[in-house]
Structures are given as C-alpha cells and as structure tokens.
Amino acid sequence: MEEIEKLVSIFLNVSEAVAFIWGPVKLVLMIATTWTNSIKNIIDVYEEIAIALDNLAVFRNLIRHDEQLKRMLEDYFSDILRFHSSILEVFSKPDWKRMFMFIWREFRRNVKPIIESLKRKQAMLSDDKLQQHAILKSVQDSDLYAKDQFGQIQSGLDDVINLEEARRQKQEIEQIMSCLERKLNVSLAQIISQLELPDMVIESSGRWVLSNLRFQSWEVNESSEGCVLYLNGCPGAGKSTLVRTIIRYLKDKPSRQTPTHPLLVYFFFKHNDADRKSFRSMLCHIITQIINTDGVMMRFAYDKCSSMDYLDLPFLKSLASDCLFSQRDITIVLDGLDEAKDNEPENVLKWCLYELLRMAPSRGCRIRLLICGQEDGRIEPLLSSYPQIRLHTADLHRKDIEEYCKGQASVIRNRFRLSCDDENDLILKVSEAAKGMFLYAKVVLSNLASMGSRKEYKAQLEDNEFPRDLDEAYERIIQRVIHAAGPSAQTSAKKILGWVGLCDPDDVRADNCKQLCSSLVDATDCEMFPGVESEQTINIIHETASKYLVYTNTIDLMREHIAMSLFCCRYLSSRPFLGIASDQVCDVLQSGYFGFMDYAAAYYQSHVDKTEPLNMDIVSDLDLNIATAKNALSDLEKAYQRTDTDGIADIEVVAGSTEEASKLLAQSIQDKVIDIRMMIHTQWDDLSQNTGFKELEGEKRHKCTRLQCPKFPVGYPNEDLLRQHRASHERPFRCKEESCFAYVVGYTAQTDLQRHNQKFHNEESRAKISFPKENKAGEHELISACRSGDLKHVKLLHRLDADLSGASLPDSPLMVAFKAKHGHICKYLVENGVDPFVIPHRGMKATPIDLAIRTKDFDMLELFLFTCQQVTSPLNEAHLENCIGKIVSSYPPGVEILLQLSIKNQGEEGSLVIDSILVDRIAFLFDDWRYKLAAYPGSLDLYDHWDNFTLGHSTFRDLFPKLYFQGKFFPDRSSKEYKICQRIISENKFFLHIALAGRNYRLATFWMDIDTHKLMQIQDEKNNSPLHVCIMESCNSACDTCILMVERLVKLDTKGLAHKSNNNGQLPVHTALLRWGDYPRILLQRLLELCKDLNYKDKRGSSPLHYARTAENMQILVRHKGVDLFSRNKEGQTCFMTLFKRDDTFNEDIMRILLEADIRLAWTAEKYGQCFTPLHYALLAGRWKDRKDPKGNGYGPSRIAKFLLDLPEVEQVLQAYAAEPSPDCRAVRAYAVREKLGHALEIMDKIGFGLSATNEVDG
Template sequence: MATEKVTSFQLALDLFKSQSGPLLVREFEMTSLEALKRSIAKIERKQATERRLQNMRRLSKFVDIMERHGEVIETLLNTTNLLGFVWGPMKFLLQVASSVSEAFNELLDTYKIIGESLELLESCNGLIDGNPLVQRAVESMFHDILEFHTTAVAYFRKPMWKQVFQATWSTYKAKFGPVVDSLKRHRQVFGERLTFAQLEEIRVEGIRSADALKKLRNDETMRQLRDIQCWLNSADVASDQESFRSVRSCNTHAGTWILRHKIYCAWKERIAESMLWVNGIPGAGKTILTSIMVEDCLKCYQSTIWFYFSDLIPYVFEEMCRKGKRAFSSEMIAKELLEVMMRNSGQVCIILDGLDECSKIERKKILQWIRLMSGHPQNRDSSDSTICILVSQRDAITSKTLRDIPSLEITSKDTRDDIYTYIRSRGSEVQKKFQLSDESTKAMVELVMEKAGGMFLLAKLVINNLYCQVSPGDLYKELNTKEIPTQLDQAYERILNNIPEEQASRNHAVQLLSWLVCAKRRLQWREIQGAVSIDLEAEDVDFEGRQWILDSRDLCDSLVEVKTDGSLELVHATAKLFLIRTNFIDVKQVELKMASLCVGYLALPGFETFLPDESVADLIGTGYYAFLDYAACFWSSHLQEGLKRTIDRKEAMMLIEVLSKFLESHYRHPAKEINIPSSAYEVKRRIEEHGPWSTSEKFLNAFASTQNQISCFTQDAATNECLDIPDVITRIRKILEKTASENTANGRGDSRVLYSFYGHRLYKCPRMSCEFFHQGFETVQQRESHLSKHDRAFECSFPECYRATIGFSSKRQLEKHIADNHERKAREMHSFPSKRAKIALVCRFCKEEFQDTRAYRIHDCTGSSPKRPQNIEATDKSSTRGVEATTGESNSANSHWQGPGLLTVDEIENMPHLGKKEKVAHKEFVRNLWTVLNDSDRPSQEYETAHTRLTLLSQRLRDVQQAYQEPQLALQQQEQTYDTQVEQQAEWVPWNKVQHFSQLLSSIQERVLGLTFYPPPDMANELVENWVADARLRYGKALQKQEEAQTQLSEFDEEIERRQSQGDMSREEIQGYVDRRRAIARISEEGQEFVQRFTEQQETFKALWRKKVESGEIVFMPSA
C-alpha cells in the first residue's frame, strides 16, 4: 500500500515537472525558504512605495507550517527536496502575479485557505509517522498543493496572461475550486476520528463533485465555442483536410517525399529558421503536399493555428461580445486575437496554403504580419516560439518578402514518381475502356509524363481528358504529340473545346461552370438540379421535366470535381481564373442572373403563407424546395455583386419587376426603424438609374435586414425584421421533418425520394449565419443539442450592455453579471469617459457635507449656524489656569488658561496629514481661540464659544490624523513580521488631488509614457499637443485611482480582521463595514472602467489612422 501511495504522488510530481519544463524545474529545485522570504519582502517594499499593499500576512500560516513539518513530510512521501517544489512555484507565482493587483490578491487568498487546511497538522505532530489514516490524508493534501501549483504555473507562465486576465481568470480560477474543496475536506481527517471507509467516501465524493464541475465548465465552454465559430464564420478547414486525405487514399505513399526532404526536416527540428517557404509552379500538387505536412505536424505539436485553444475561449468570447453582434470582419481585431492566442499557446505551427490566390495588397500584408509573428528567436527550442510554413507560387512580391528565409522548391524531379504512379493507375483504366495493348498503354503513359513537366494537375487533366473520349479514333487524335497540352491554360481550353457541341448540353455546361464560379458556398448536385428545375415564366418548379439527365462529369469533363460531402467545385483555383480571364464567364452578369433566379424563386406561389400544409407537403414531395436554403441566404449577396456594374434599361426593368413581386409576397413593416448601410443605397441607386422605383424604400429595409440576418451570430440570425422568409422556411422544414418521420415509421420508400431532393440531414439550424443552416443534422436530438449551444435566453436588461445581445445560458449567471457590473447607473460616454462625482465628506457634529477635503478640515460648525450643537459638553471644564496658554504656544510668557486635551499650535505643526497652507490657516485660527480663552472670564459667553470651537476642531483634526496614520501603523506591523525596511514615499499626491502629470506616482508615469496615444483623426494639428497631454493625465489618474483603491481595500480588510478578532460586532456595524468597502470597490471599478473605455476609443482612433496611411492620405501613423 505504501509503495502504491508513494508511486501515486511521484507520478503527480513527475507530471508537474514535465509540464513546467526543465528550466523552471531547475529553478524550483534551487529555491530555498530564505529565497522565498527575500522575494516576498522585495514585493512588499515595492507595493508599499506604490501605496498598494495587499496584506501579505495571508501567506504566513502556509509558510510557517510548511517550514515546521516539511522534513517529516519529505520522509513520509519518500521524496527528496519536496519543499523546493513548494517554495519554488510559490516564489514564481508571487513574482509574476504581483504586477496585477487582482491576480495577486487571488493567489494570496488561495494560499490563506491552504494554510488554514494545513493548520490542523499542528495538532497531529507525532501522529504522522504512526497513523496510516493521517499519512494518507497528508499525502492527499500535498497532492492537492502540487495540483494547484501545476494549474497556476501553467496559467501565469503564458507570455500574454495580463492581456487575457480579465476575460479568462474566472474560468481558470474555477479549476482551483476542486483543489480547495479537497483541502477543506482533509480537515475532517484531522479534526474527527474517521475510519478508512469514511475517508474513502470523502475521497469519492470529492471526485464526483470535481467531475460534475468539470462537466458544467465544459458545457459552457462548448456554448461559447459555438458562438465564436458563428462570429468568425471561418472556412471549414477540417473538412478540406479530410477531402485531401481521401484524394491520397488511393496512393498513401504519394507526396511523402517531402517529409524526408532535408530542408523540411531542418525546419521541423528547428535547426534552421522558424519559417519555411514551399513553392512550386501551378498544378505541382502544393495543396496535397500541404495536407501531408499538416498531418505530420499534428503528430509533433500540441497546437496548430486552425485548432481552437480551449483555455483562451473565454478571452475570444469576451472580445466577440465587446465588438457587437455583427459577423467578424475586422482585420485589426483578427491580428490582435491571433497574436494573443499564438503568444499564449506555447509551440504553434502555422501552415498557410494558397497565398498566391490573394490579391497583391493582401498577400503583402499577410507576409509582413507572419514574419513579425514568427520572428527570429535565439533559441529554436523555445517552447513559446512560432514556426510557419508558407505554400505558394513563386512571384515577385513573395520572392522579395521571403528572400532571406529557407525555400523548398517543388521540382519535376520531386514529383516524378508520384505523377508516374497516378498516370499508370489511370492509364490502366483507359486501356481497359479502349482495349489498348500494353505497348500502346506504356507509350501513352510516357507521353503524358513527358508533357506534364512536373505538373501533377496537368497530368491529371490530360489523362482524364483521354479517358473521357468516346471512340478510339478520338483517343488517338488526342494522343497526337502536337495536340497534347503542355500548359494548364491549354489543357483547360482543350477540355472546354471537348464539351458537347449540342446547344442544350453546352448551355448547361456553361451554366454549371458559371454557378460554380460565382456561388457563395459549395453547391450540392441536388441544389443545382433544384435550381435548373425553376421556371420563372410558368411560376413553377418542374424537377421531373427540367432536371439534367447528364451528370457534372458528362457536362464539364474533368473541370468539375465532386467532394466527399457531395458538393461540387472546380478542379483547381487556376480553372476559375482561366474562365474569368478568358471571358468565358461574365461574372457580373452571372451574379445578376443568380440574384434574379433566387428572388424570383422565393416569389413563387409555393412560398405563400396562406398555402395549406397539405399543399406544402405535396410540393415537398416534388423537390419544390430543393433550392430554398441557398436562395434565401444569398439573394442579397448576388444582387450586390451583380450591381457593381452599370446595367441597361431592360435589365433594370426585369430586375424591378421580380423584386417588386418578391416584396409584395414577403414584405412586412418593421417594428422599429432599420439602420440602412451605404451599400444598400448604392444598390438602389444602380437599379433606379433608368427611372424611379415605387417600392424602393421597402427594398432598402428588406436588403438591410437580410444582410444583417446573414452576418450576425445571435438570435437575430433566425429572424428578419422586414421579410417573412424565416417564418416560411421554419414552416416548410417542420412539414418536411414530419413527412420524413412518418415515412420512416410506416416503412414507406418515399424517404429515399426526399433524401434525393433535400439530403439526409433534414434537421437544420434556423440561424442563417450558422453553417448548420445548410448542412443540418441526421437526427432531431443532434439538432436540439446544437441549438442549446446557441441559446442564451437570459439577457441583461441594461440595453447598453453587450450581454443584452449575447445573454447567458442560466439565470444564475445573469444574476451574478448584474451584481458585478450594474450596481450603479450607466453614464453616457464623452470624448473621455465622464468622471464620477466625489464622495462627500460629512461632519459628524453638524452633518454638513463637503466635496473639498481642505474645507472639511477647517470648517467652523460652532458659530451662528443653526446646526450648531448647543449642548456639547466641553472637555474638562474644571481645568485650572495654566501657564504657556496665551496663544497655545509653549514659548508664550503670559499664558492664562489651558484645557487639557485642547489643540496647541505646536501640535498642528507636527500633524503630517496637513499641507503648509492648511497648517498656517489652522495655527492662526487656534491662536485666536487661545487669545479669547486667556483674555475672557470662564463663565462668559465668549469663553464658552471659543472653548467649544477649539474642542470640536481638536477632535476633528485628531480623527483625521488617526485615519491617516492607521495605514502607516499597519505597514510597520508588516515590516516587523518580515523584518523589512519600508521607505516612505515623500510628497505623495492622491489621485483626486493630482493636477499635473508630474504629480502622479513615478510607476504610473512610466507606464503612461510607455504608451502611444492616438488623437482623433479629424482634430486640428494645433490642438493635438494639448489633447495628448490631457489624455495622459486622465489615463494616469485612472490607473492611480485604481491602484489606490486596491490599497485601501487591503488596508480596510485588515481593519475588519482586527475588529472581528475582538468579537461582538452588531448587525449595524457589520452593515457599515460592508457599505464602506463597497464604496471603495466602486472607486476601483470606476478607474478600471475609464481605462477600458479609453482603450476601446484608442483602438477606434488607431484603426482610422491606419486607414489614412493605407489610402495614402498620410505617410506615417501619429506617435504621440
């Protein structure tokens, strides 16, 4: 049993070492208790000079107990230098987290809890060696401490943890919960007499609770991930990778040569540069080689750029919430998110294919950014470095930008074996079809190999073209050496020339190619059949009479490929470019025709809301709605693209007619005003160039609401303010699902007919921005599970809050959000965030309120004011006349009266909380009062008035002095605890008294001066300097306000602890403490809120300045 226990703990220790890395492990092993205490003292001195002490006495119990019992526990656990893995991680965590007050405070609280859990070890001193039950509990406790350090070190060692702290800490902190709960349960072992069975029950209950918490946390993470995926609206690269793997399945060894290439191996082993440029001619097989490298890297690296980083999901989710509900489209935000994720994810491997398919400007931007992110780290073995493979053609821009990094050029020699294997395989199929001899087949293979010139795509196109010939004569004609293409364009031209000359077939081929070039997503063959079955003139969908009998291969030869999911696409990106470049397809005209087709289709009678369910069910059985998903989602996108050119009057009239009919069928008046984007007005202007349009205003609303629907990721993606199309789709889908379910239950074969029209995944998401609006699910349970990840029904009632849009998945989360964020009324934003009104100071005698501290200190509440306390008993009115009391100064020769406890001029001079001007004013006032006391008879009214005033002033100034000195006394206590010498900062100015930047704390000044401030782009040059100066001052005051409030909170918590230790606190006293702490916390939140708002404003200004640079309006960004 002992061996098992030791082994279990040793495994946990080994896991901690492996996750920490050799450098940190060596540092931890060398850390002693003395080194930890020196580090704590250094942190405390720094915090004291910055006035943000955080009660580090919370560490003392943990440190003291570990120091006393460490050696015994090391012997018990059979582990040498165990304490090094306590002191080392503790020192590391405190040093790293000390720069962020909230993070540091969380660590201190956790160590305090652990220390309290260890406290009962004191009562078991002597039992540890002889009691197996206690030994097991001790082992479990140290296992928990090790687990806590493993989790915390993993978080705080991330290079950019500060940037994501606010968003990720609450999620990451939840991982500490099971550890802390486990430590608390261990106290039962020491405090109660438990059996082994009871101990096992406690352990099992702990595991059960931890598993339940983990499941809840994972569920919330998946909900956030689903929202993020909808927001990003990124390409499905995982499906692409699967398709490429399927292509390679016929020859698993194809392309593997690149994994043995010395340049690739040097990059992978980080011997060479962090970047590698793989380049080759078009059609050389770069994409397939890329998929091979992706698979290889997945085996070696924990992170890749297209795999989500679970620890950073809360950060990305919060950024999504802050940017609003629109779909992701910001280049600047993309760069920021990628930078944070990459720098916080250890080793990251980026493999980027298809650079040459981007525009020159975009290509240059991508290359510059990739180079910046990859950098040139000195240590190639660094766990935080980023390595990258770029795959593209060799062109001027790419060659210039990447001229100094290793380059792996794909040559014909590299691809020869793979091409030969493929051609030989396909050649055997040609031989079988045309009954060729072995000699003829061999000659054909060698001829194609010769003409391919190392281009895998060209070889594929040629051999497939040969297979598609209809007679041996045509085959031999194609094999004529003069006819075999040697360039891709020649191959494409040859394939187009081979399309059947029959008018109908050729028109169908051109139509199919046109749709594939302009489609907004991959089209399924059944959707294409549904589109060609639409007859707008007859207002019908005739699937049986209009569908194509020929398939895509018969129509377009080898230009079109069918993917594993049944969708169609062109054989290569160069095919699309060829079709556009040679004007085989007029893109703008095709876009406009597709828009007219979609809109006209949606205006057919089958989509009318008054149509009975029985009629809809009948139409479903004919394939009437096969094109519905695509048409409803993309009609506005095709229309916008098609109207980027000028159209003639005939086209305009036809378009107006079909749009008017569409609006007549589906338009509904919006409940609120629609925000119309400029793009909608541009579309309307193009349509109305040949005359006015009576329903143009309705069109603007319908176009804008549809664009919003397909670009947002919230519940709005399932609704449309101005069109009933989402309701129509929901109704049709319900009837379709019901019909399919009934057919399956009754065993009828009609389901197969439905599947041929609508696919096997009939249960679809209602949100148009979600990929599953089109893809769907095979069962209703899968769809409901998916929708639960979307739904966040508990929305914040504060309209200005981003959670009013995103919502929460539970009522408890909503309540916590409101408590944390909306305790006070939201204020309007100005050019700078507005300042909160100062908290008034209230005199406890006259109850008068003061905004200014100085006025409060010197005010007179005993004069003729109606608030004057008439019955305040003077302090010690039985005092005798004394000496040296004429003016309250010790050097006065003719002193007269003196009341013990009354303020003197010398005492005022020694009050540290008063400024010079305040001291002069107070001393003058006190002298006058003492003059009255010395010159008046005791029973007189003058004497009583002067005595009362001096009594009240004495009490008030001494109260303020005591409040001022309490933090100093607390600091002295902490100095005695850790034997530290804290240097007091001279001339400290509180944040609300700061008038000039130089008055800020030096640490705050350094932080502010290290930032770049971006003024409003439209601001006059002569105003910029003042604006920047004001911005620095306000930003610095907000930072100092935040830090001072945190310091006050720590000091206030100490005060509460002292008072609690005295006992007998009344309910009113407790409530008073709660209210005071809440007021201080609000001050800290206000500082944080200002910093956040100002940062967001700077992001906006920075983006506007960047646009000016990119447009050539200015040359340099401002660097104030």
C-alpha cells in the same frame, strides 16, 4: 523570503518524498517574488491548502498502522503533486506577468477540484463519528470488506461531484466558444475541413518534402534567420497537397516528441471564397485555432471581445499577436497567399515578418513561418532573402507525379485492356508533358479514363490530339462533356458549371454533378455530415479551370448571375410560398420543393447586386438583361406586399426608400422561411421516409433564423448549439465576471454593460474599515456598512456570522443598500441568500423587488430576478406571479428581463413557469380592458367605433418592443417575444370574437394585427366565425367602419370560414342578408365569391336567396352564376313563394326581379304539404276586409293577389291554382271583378275559370 527559503531547505534534505512537496513550494515562491502582484494570490491559495491539512497531525500514529489511512495519505500526496503541476504551468507561460489575471483564473478553475478533494478528506477525518476513539474502534473491529465499501462510496461521490463540475465547465466553454465563433465568423470544424479535401491522390503523395534538406533545416532551426521557408510553384503544381502533407506531419509529430511540442496553426487562402481571401479572415482562423487549444487564451479573447460588436482589423492583429506570443513555440503555415485579394498578400507578409518575427524573441516566443504560393510578383520580393523550395525544379516532385501516373495508368490499362508497353508509354507521355504540374496529370488521366471506348482512347493519344498544356487539357474535356454530348447532357453540364462558377461553394450540392462534368469538378464531404452523399459540395477543380471556362465563354458569369437572380426571385414568389390550401401543404413538403429555399433566400439579393457592376447591359438571350433582374426583384417585393394583408408589413409606406423596402422584403422572406422550416421540422419523421424529399432536403439541420447570418443556410447539427448561437446574436455584450448573471445573459448594447459594471462591480469602499466591536459581529454595523456602500466590511461581518437578512433589525440590509443605490452591496446580499421576494419585516408593506418595480430600476430588478436562487421554484410561484403581474401592468420594460430569464433557464425544472405566468397576466390585462369597456363604455378612451387600436399597440409595443419596426407590428418570428405573443393568442382564441361582439373595433384590429398565424380565425362554441360575429353585431346602418372591418376579415379568411356554417347552419352570407336588409353591395359580392356552394341551406333548408329582403341584394343574387332560383326550403317552398306570407311586407320590386329571372316562379307550387301555388298564399296573406261579407269581419284578397292577376302570364297562374286541391275560383273571379282586372277576367272567361261549381271542380 530568506527565512522561508532556509526553512524549506531543511525539508528538502529530509527525504526524496518530502522534497517533491517542498521543492515546488520553494520554486513557486521564488518566482512569485519577482512580481509583487502575484504574491497575495499565491499565499491565498496555499492558505486554502493549509486549512485543508490542519488536522492530519492528529492521525499521525494511526496512519502508520492502518493501510486504509495510508492510502488516503497517498491521495493527499497525489492531490498536492497535481496542484504543483498546475501552478508551475502558470509561471512557465511566456509573458505570464502581462497575462497573469487570465492565467490565474484558468489555474483556479483547474485546481478547484483538487482543493475540494482535500477538503472532503478533511471533512471525513473531522467528522464526529471519526473522533480518535471511534477511529481506533473502527480500526480494531472493521473488516476489509467494510473499508472497501467505504472507499467505493467515497470514490463514487467524488466521481459524481467531478462529473457535475466537468459538465458545468463544458457548458460554460461551449457558450464562450459560440460567442467567439460568431464574432470571429469561423468555427473549428471549418478549419479542420480544410485538411479533408480530396487532393491526396496517393498515400505517399508529397512526403518527399519531409526529407528535403531545406525543410529539415527550417523545422529544427531556432534562429530568426532560418525560421521562414517559402514553398512555390506554378499553378496546379500541387502546392496545397504538399502543404497538407506538411501539416499532417507536424500535427502527428508531437506523439514522437517531448510533451512541449510546438503549436501549429494554418490557413488556406482561396480566391473564390469570401471568407478565405483576406488578411482579416486569416487572423480570425489563427485566433480560433489557438483559443481552441489554450483555455487561458480562450478566456482572454472572450474578455477582449465580449464587449465589442465588431472586431476591426487593428484589434484582430493585436489579439492574434497576443495569442501567438502566449505560446513558447509555434508554427504558422499559410497556403495560397497569392490567392488573397488586392494588396492583402503584402499586408500579411509585412505583419508576419516585421511585427511577429521581430517581436517574438522579446516576448519569449519562437515562431516558424511556412509560406506557400505562386510567383506572381507580389510576394517573392519580400521573401527573396529566405530559403525556398521550387516544386517545378524538384526531381522528387516529378517522381511523385510519375508515381501518380502509374496508379492511374493501371486503372486505364484494365479498362481498355492495354498492353504493358501501352501503359508505360502513357506514363512517360503524361509525366513528361506535366512539367511538374500535378493538376495537368490529374486532368489528362481522368479525361482518358472517361473515354467511351478503346478507339476513343487511342484517338486522344495522337500527337495532334494529345494536350500540350493545361488549357488544351481543359479544351479536350469541354469538347467531350459539352460539344460532343447529347442536347440534354450538354444543357445540364453547362448549367452546373455556371452554378458552380457563381455560387458560394458551400451551398451547391454534389448529386450527379461529378458524373456530368467529369474532371472539371471535385466533390467534397460536408464537415457536418461526412460521408453523406446528399450533403457533399462541388467545386471547380482548380482556379485555372474557372478562368478557362470564363475566358472561352463556356460559361458567361453575367448571364449566370442574371439567370440565377431571376430563378431565385420567381422561386420565392411562386405559389407554394405565397399561399396554398392547407390540404396541399403536405404534398408540397413531400415533394422536396423547399430544398432550394435557404440558398434562394440568402443569396437572391447578392445575385441581383452582382449584375450592377458588369459592363455589358444585354446578353445574347434577349430575355436576360439587367433590367429583367431588377424587374424580377420588384415583382418579388410586390408579391410579398400583397400577401401582407394582415398589417404586418407595408412596403408602400417606405416606397421612397429602397433600403427600407429591401429590409422589409428581407424580413418578410425570413418570416416565410421560418414558417416553412417549422412545418418541415414538425413533420420531419414522416417526411424523411420519403426518398425524394430526403434527396432534395438533405439531413436535418438546425439553422439560424437571421437572414444575414452565415449560419442561416448552413446551421448546426443539434438544437443546443443553435440556442447558444442565437444567444450570442441577441445579447452579445457579456460581463467579464464569471460568477455574475450577466456573464451568461449579456446585454444588447455596450452602454447597458457599462452601466451594469458601474452599478454592481464598483467595489470601492466609501467608508473606513473598522473591526467589529463584538465577537458576534455588531448587527447595527451591518446596516451602517450597507448604507455607506462598504462591501469589504459587509463581507467581514458576514464571515463573523452576521445575519444578512437582518430579521432582528429595525431595517432590512437589502432595503437600506437598495435605497442608498449601492448595487454591489445588493448583489452580494442576494447572492448569499437574502430573498428579494420576501417582505423583510412585518411593518413593511413592500418587498425589495416591489420597490425595484415601483421605482422603475431596471438594473436592480434584473439583479434580483437573475440572482435569486429559487426564483422559479414551486414555493416561490405565488411571489413570482405577483411580481410579473406588477411588471406587466406598471413597468413594461421589465418584461425583457423575464424573457431573458426564461431563456437562461430553458430546459431546467420550472423553466416554463415564467412563460405561463407572463402569458396569463398579459391576457388578463386585455381582458380587464374588455370588462371595463362593457361596464363603463364612455369612461375610457379605449372605446371608439374605429378600427385603429393605437392604445393596444402602444401598450403591446411597450411590453415587446422587438416585435415592432417603424411603429408597425413587424416581428422576428424566431424571437422569444413572438413565441409568447403567439401563445397568448393560442390560449385566448376567442378574444377576437369578444371584441367584435362588443363592437370594440380598436381591440379587434389589434388582435388581427398580431395574429400572424390567424389562430383567432376559428369558430366559437356556437360555430360562429369572427365574420359571423362582426356581421351580426355591426351597426344597424352598416357604417363605413363596420364595412372596413368586414372587408379585413374577408381578406384574412385563408381557412375558408366564409363557407363554414354555424350551429343554425348559416353561412356568413346568410347572416349578412338576415342582419341588414340593404347589405353593402361590394361586401355581399365578395362573400358570394368566397362561398363554395351558393345554394347552401341552413337547418330550415333556406338558401341565401330565401334571406334576401331588398331589391338590390336580390339583384346581386339572381345575377350571380350558380344561384338556383327554384331552391326550396324544408317546406318545399321557393324563395318567390316565401315572399307571399304577409301582405304588409309585399315588395313588388323584389318579385319583378325574380320573375324577370324566371317567370315560372309565378305559378310553381310547393312540393310538400298542401302543394299550394303562390296565388294560394296571396289569398291567405290578405288583410283587406271584404265588404260583401255579411258579418263584416272577413278578409279578402291582398295586394299580392292583384300583382299576380295583373301579370301577362296570368293564364298559367290561374291554371296552376285551379289544378291544386281546394281551389276557391269564384272568390278569385269576384276579386278580379271588384278590382276591375280586365285582362284577368278575359283569361278566366277563356278557360272557364270560376263560372260555376262544375267548372270550378273541372278547372
């Protein structure tokens, strides 16, 4: 180093310009020598720059005479100066040695564009076209225009490259921040929103503190004794307003100071906000603010957090300390410390005073601490020795209140037309009564401004009415808003106050709450949609107001929690959630009915839980007690259990476990919310035109689908942010190596990440390095290095132009490394262009990726798929299809890798290829089973006449384990697996029909289990529904299994397929009556109930009554309300008449059932054709030989005729017969004589039926 220093000293004295180059070099090397670990990194990066400058000397003379090349040389100098600016920042960081690895990574990332710029300039000067003679010729012949064009093209190219690099880095940072936000449960937007509360009553409010001597001393003090300032005051004094003024001042201050300004972090404790009342929350907010301003610490935090599922308090304290000590100068502002829960204020102060402040000097860091809070006996003992500012004793603070009163009094004066004296009296009266309490002045003046008349205003100023303290000020507002208001306004105001008192403040919309509740509440803009009124939230104006409302029983928190739990449970179990007709869905969506859905789903359980610890069992309203809330929750569970008829969830299975039942209910509600959100988003453009919908639903948000996530009800403004957030849910454990695929994709478990690191990032050499014997790198040495796991040697050979694919070698380097289980070697080979999808040599039969599937090596398969550069390119599609087919058929766990690869490539070219192939191959798997069943039904265990397709679920569960819970199909409907599942169904909608047609009930049951959207409940090419098919192809004996299958199909029929006909015009009930003579009574009854028209006719005009062929089925039909006994087919025949067509099918029981229902059927004639009566058809249906026929081949009347002539109402039968054309009355009489039908003969005699030819005509 001494030699280098002497050499550099010579350059420093050459000229001022040279000194700017070599001075930083000397400084950097001097600092680096204090820590040997940094020397190698420094030399490596300077070596890169030296390589980029190695051909400059050739152009020395040309540069002197050419302006264009001079400008290029200026660019060189600019790049080097930028480089040194970045490298000096590395060594200016406090504690840089301990953080060197992360600081250096950030430095390399920042200087990469600089080095690339130098290399591009080198390439321009080294190009063949720019050899010396070409350059000289160009200098001589080229004009200024050509040079300008050249410069513009190069500049444009540089811009494109820089923009692409910036885009990549921005995307990477967004992914890191999304992961950290989820782990820390806080976002920068939440932090910024704390400064945007409407507490700045006047522009100059609180600015007096900036001139306070103690504040000024604290601001500039550099000693540890004066670095703490304690700001205190009574409740409502305006402490938070003052703190926000200080924060804004400190944030704006850097613009007036030197660039090395102190970093500011702040936190506002809130007693009524679960995310802002703990030590843990404060640490998370501090960390978040620092990592958003310091890229090094962002990556440091990510490195520490990426492999952890939960960040405990000791870890957060350590991480926060590291983040704070990474800054040279930092200011911490903590407001409302007294509002922290339990003993958290003491813990916070002890950490700040005894850990941070004491350790800061030794870590090269200066910390200033501003604490603000009430004097409640918990924090002042620890802060008593530090400087304090007491608001209630500060004259300038009282002056501030007086200025505020003047502004508000002016408004009141104009409203009620007061005199100047009245205005001054009001200012004096309020400012003196405030006693340093800003809140008092705000509440009193707001209440006075809300008076309805001047008379009411004057009455409030009377001594006996004017509030003496804050409680009396609240009492006056309660009197006006609630007690003196009309019944409607009173009820609304109490409800709103109750909601605000018990709900999460971020989840209550403002709307007209401010107008109804006056000064008791404040409206705040939403951080995501500032300025949008429908997105505002409301809060109780101050914690003192909340306590007063509870203390005076204006609101009863227990009653409100019970009422809210009842409302949420009943709302979630209302008809729009549990199932409405498809034609009603649009109306419900437009009404905005689901505007409360997210809050109810997220907090129903919370409100029920909060009723348990309360002491009182019964409140004034007998309908509202804890038992009622519990019963409502139980009813909600039962309601969702009834809707899960398709086998998705079965709460009864875990009825003995309250915890499991609660999980199942939460999952069912989550699925329902996802479905409804999907419908809303699909129709958003149309729905958002509806004012009522927009007011209740608000702006479009992209929300997390996990019920327990804070982003479930809040969401994100765009889909990209949501996608990043969901990725951090699903695979939170990320690799630390930025170039590794697992850095972006991550793992679901820490053990998986540890296995990945061991396999792919364990680069320890297992062999001694020997320099290659030949200049062109001995290729056989490459095989040896791959076999021994010597990554350094492999890299060396690669730099010496060794062919990594090993095309000329007897063995493939990738195959050798894979078989030797050297994952880090495989990773390097694939990253450098070796294709795992290609067979390395003609003599080999398998590719490396085939070998990974065959050996079931999950990690290697993941490496190949994620690292291969052209995995989804069109040229690789055939290879990818073959790979996915083998994964589906022989290695189901590999499907998870495919899904993650699809998610990673989302939005890129070819990103849909994986999904499409995966859907096709899984569908082929099930279709292949169907063909095998048809060809060899007895050879597979799949074929069984039963409704439980265990093997199908077993296979599907192996492919998509996340779709199952406790062995049952219970999917997360937002998951990638579920989307693939539904796509398989949507593209193969007739698989259910095919399974039912083959009586393969195992397969049919499986399809119904996973078809949660009932996409398969459709009609096929013949318009047969699954119900049609099942009835047609079921057993002749109608076995129990067939009956169970039909029952399930009936339950699944939410689309009304039971009253839709096929191409023959037949409903399922027609098919059932036609398929089985004695169709099961229960099922027939159920099918009839589903029918909208019980007299629906097929294409032949036959109603279900015409199809009945058994006495039992006929009995069910005739007793069913709405069945028309006189319904006629296209030939005009009633059901009764069609039973007379054949004597051998005569069923007396059916006929008697029909006649008991209506005896007129016995003689009712057909409407069309010959208008025959039943007796006509009875005679034609005969199969009995007439003995009197001389030829002996005639056919006489049948048994049906005897049945009709034996009826007591035979007279009507005979008269109807005689009235129709061509009656053969004598043949009927002869039959009656022969069969000895005495009653019929008496009637014939009575009416003269069949006595003569004349009578026959007359009759």
